[in-house]
Amino acid sequence: MTQIVIIAEIFQGMIRPVTFELAAAALKIKKLNMEKKYPGKKTPQMEIPGVVKIIVPADDPLPLADEISKRMDFDVIGLRIPGLKTYNSDIYKQCLSQLIKKIKPSHILAANTSQGRDFAPGLAVRLKAASISGVNQIRSDDQGLIYSRPVLGNTRNMIIRSMPDTPVVLTLMPGVFKQDLPDNKKKGKIEICEIPFTPVSGTTAKLKESSRIDKPVSAKSNSKNRILHQQILQKSCENPALKGAQIVVAAGRGIGKQENLEAIFKFAKCFSSSAVGASRPLVDLGWIGYEHQVGITGAAISPKLYIACGISGSSQHLAGIKDAEVVVSINKNPAAPIFRHSDLCIQAEALEFIQAFLELPRADLVTYRPANNKA
Amino acid sequence: MNILVCIKQVGDNGDMNRFDAFALEEALGLKEQYDGQFLEPIFVDVVTIGGQAASEIIRRAFGMGADKGFHIVTRKTVYVPPFVTASKLAAVAAKTPYDLILTGIMSEDLMEGQTGPMLAEIMGFPCAAGVVKTGLPTNDNAVFLEREMENGFRESLEIRLPAVLTIQAGINTPRYPSLSKMLAARQKKIITLAETDLFPEPIQAKESYLSMEYPEKTRAGHEIKGTLADQAKQLFNFLRKKDLI
Ligand SMILES: Cc1cc2nc3c(=O)[nH]c(=O)nc-3n(C[C@H](O)[C@H](O)[C@H](O)COP(=O)(O)OP(=O)(O)OC[C@H]3O[C@@H](n4cnc5c(N)ncnc54)[C@H](O)[C@@H]3O)c2cc1C
Numbered sequence: 001m002t003q004i005v006i007i008a009e010i011f012q013g014m015i016r017p018v019t020f021e022l023a024a025a026a027l028k029i030k031k032l033n034m035e036k037k038y039p040g041k042k043t044p045q046m047e048i049p050g051v052v053k054i055i056v057p058a059d060d061p062l063p064l065a066d067e068i069s070k071r072m073d074f075d076v077i078g079l080r081i082p083g084l085k086t087y088n089s090d091i092y093k094q095c096l097s098q099l100i101k102k103i104k105p106s107h108i109l110a111a112n113t114s115q116g117r118d119f120a121p122g123l124a125v126r127l128k129a130a131s132i133s134g135v136n137q138i139r140s141d142d143q144g145l146i147y148s149r150p151v152l153g154n155t156r157n158m159i160i161r162s163m164p165d166t167p168v169v170l171t172l173m174p175g176v177f178k179q180d181l182p183d184n185k186k187k188g189k190i191e192i193c194e195i196p197f198t199p200v201s202g203t204t205a206k207l208k209e210s211s212r213i214d215k216p217v218s219a220k221s222n223s224k225n226r227i228l229h230q231q232i233l234q235k236s237c238e239n240p241a242l243k244g245a246q247i248v249v250a251a252g253r254g255i256g257k258q259e260n261l262e263a264i265f266k267f268a269k270c271f272s273s274s275a276v277g278a279s280r281p282l283v284d285l286g287w288i289g290y291e292h293q294v295g296i297t298g299a300a301i302s303p304k305l306y307i308a309c310g311i312s313g314s315s316q317h318l319a320g321i322k323d324a325e326v327v328v329s330i331n332k333n334p335a336a337p338i339f340r341h342s343d344l345c346i347q348a349e350a351l352e353f354i355q356a357f358l359e360l361p362r363a364d365l366v367t368y369r370p371a372n373n374k375a
Numbered sequence: 376m377n378i379l380v381c382i383k384q385v386g387d388n389g390d391m392n393r394f395d396a397f398a399l400e401e402a403l404g405l406k407e408q409y410d411g412q413f414l415e416p417i418f419v420d421v422v423t424i425g426g427q428a429a430s431e432i433i434r435r436a437f438g439m440g441a442d443k444g445f446h447i448v449t450r451k452t453v454y455v456p457p458f459v460t461a462s463k464l465a466a467v468a469a470k471t472p473y474d475l476i477l478t479g480i481m482s483e484d485l486m487e488g489q490t491g492p493m494l495a496e497i498m499g500f501p502c503a504a505g506v507v508k509t510g511l512p513t514n515d516n517a518v519f520l521e522r523e524m525e526n527g528f529r530e531s532l533e534i535r536l537p538a539v540l541t542i543q544a545g546i547n548t549p550r551y552p553s554l555s556k557m558l559a560a561r562q563k564k565i566i567t568l569a570e571t572d573l574f575p576e577p578i579q580a581k582e583s584y585l586s587m588e589y590p591e592k593t594r595a596g597h598e599i600k601g602t603l604a605d606q607a608k609q610l611f612n613f614l615r616k617k618d619l620i
Pocket residue numbers: 153251252253254255256278279280281282293294295296297298299309310311312313314315316317330331332333336348349350351480481505
């Protein structure tokens with residue numbers, strides 16, 4: 001049986017939880033493969049050990065490998081790369097491809113995160129593998145496995161197949177493959193494998209270095225590594241207001257102009273314990289501060305109610321509101337993807353709708369209250 | 376110093392991919408900031424692969440300040456595997472000793488986020504994806520940058536040139552093409568390359584397109600209809616029932 005390898009995601013010396021989502025996806029692939037191979041049959045074959053291997057690249061991979069094997073009975077390969085303290089795409093691509101070429105797996109899984117997007121496509125090129133990014137569904141048809149990935153601003157999923165007998169690198173959308181792994185009865189096997197990194201040289205097309213006259217050449221630029229990590233920075237993004245709010249009213253590009261944010265703030269004031277959120281483009285445009293950004297590179301929130309005004313519903317935005325209890329969206333386009341991920345859909349011009357809401361004659365409104373409510 | 380920016384035409388209106396406008400602005404910004412400080416002048420070229428109409432975005436790039444424009448003319452298809460696109464871009468990029476190649480973090484239509492990192496690998500260059508800040512502080516043999524990660528984290532890197540960077544939105548404010556440059560751009564020649572000249576043999580794709588589907592619904596999706604006032608009232612009642620207002 002061909003093998004499936006997972007590249008564990010490590011950040012600041014810790015295993016990121018998305019690694020366990022990759023494991024869940026690997027199990028899914030394994031199951032689909034088994035069903036193809038032994039149609040109709042069940043569990044015994046499912047137990048074939050060693051099909052899934054998790055690679056943990058680090059200077060000292062043992063503690064991390066140990067942590068993973070405690071949670072899952074997959075084999076773990078601690079890929080020891082002397083000197084690897086933080087993620088580095090050059091080092092990942094070189095050392096991982098050497099190891100993976102020996103394993104010859106059919107599937108290589110990484111997360112579609114800032115790390116996976118950085119190294120996985122290049123790794124695929126090195127391995128002469130197929131490469132499919134942002135996978136949000138894996139299933140099979142009569143010819144084998146097929147993969148779904150979002151396109152066109154999340155309005156469609158494109159179904160892709162990789163060539164038979166070619167390994168495939170998949171980067172998986174975070175948050176879609178459930179982490180509900182089977183109870184771990186036995187610990188997975190741990191193996192440590194050392195592959196040192198050899199700095200890449202000689203690719204510099206430029207022969208002469210034309211230094212700036214006023215500044216000395218930094219000592220670091222004489223280092224052999226092409227990519228030098230300097231430091232991790234963190235934006236002051238802690239946003240207790242957004243994270244703690246019961247109700248979040250959020251604005252997207254559909255509000256048209258910055259001045260219209262005023263209406264969004266007014267709308268939010270209709271609710272107690274509310275805050276204003278925003279899609280990334282509004283933050284990029286400088287209309288509103290980063291602390292309001294909702295999504296994969298902003299805040300993930302879990303309010304009782306999320307009202308999306310003029311937001312299309314990109315996967316990156318939706319990733320931040322998965323845990324909202326109720327989602328209401330206002331969008332003028334009936335085909336906006338956000339409507340597929342809303343409890344209540346209001347097709348309208350966002351600003352006009354908000355105006356109408358603010359102007360509701362209160363006396364007309366039903367004054368229904370749940371019986372158990374004090375008021 | 377030579378900079379190449381990969382730009383793609385997307386959508387029904389034939390616009391430049393939003394992320395590529397950020398990439399082009401970043402290249403033009405570097406040129407404005409550092410030109411004259413190194414022994415070599417800084418040039419910013421653009422390249423696109425697309426149908427005839429894709430020349431419009433090259434004109435736009437000229438209007439923003441790009442020097443040379445390359446257009447690989449192809450037929451439009453639903454899906455081109457990123458490796459195929461990257462291989463074609465590499466063929467153009469290899470004709471000039473580029474120090475820095477910028478792409479968008481992803482295209483708005485295919486949303487792969489793979490073309491830049493693959494192009495780097497094909498060229499044998501280092502790569503950084505999701506760049507939100509760049510600079511050439513000490514020499515023109517390395518670039519300083521910040522790369523965006525999740526949850527507000529960034530990492531700062533120094534990368535030896537030549538290199539490929541994929542540019543994230545928000546890194547700058549892309550300029551509008553200037554009228555005078557747009558007029559001058561009409562005289563400028565776009566260097567057109569026929570795909571069949573560059574690639575007599577088609578590049579072998581390892582992925583194939585099957586179909587398009589609508590994404591699954593994850594929530595009830597109840598529609599509120601009627602006049603604005605009706606819709607507003609229904610929302611109010613819905614929220615009241617749930618004790619949210
Ligand atoms: C690595 C990466 C990370 C990202 N992280 C994030 C993130 O954390 N958060 C995030 O939000 N995005 C993120 N993005 C960006 C994301 O891909 C989308 O570009 C973005 O979410 C779109 O924002 P939007 O919905 O406001 O704009 P658009 O997609 O332009 O949507 C605007 C919507 O408004 C509607 N509309 C237009 N006019 C009106 C009107 N008058 N009334 C009502 N509706 C109207 C339109 O129909 C459309 O649906 C990220 C992208 C990348 C590549």
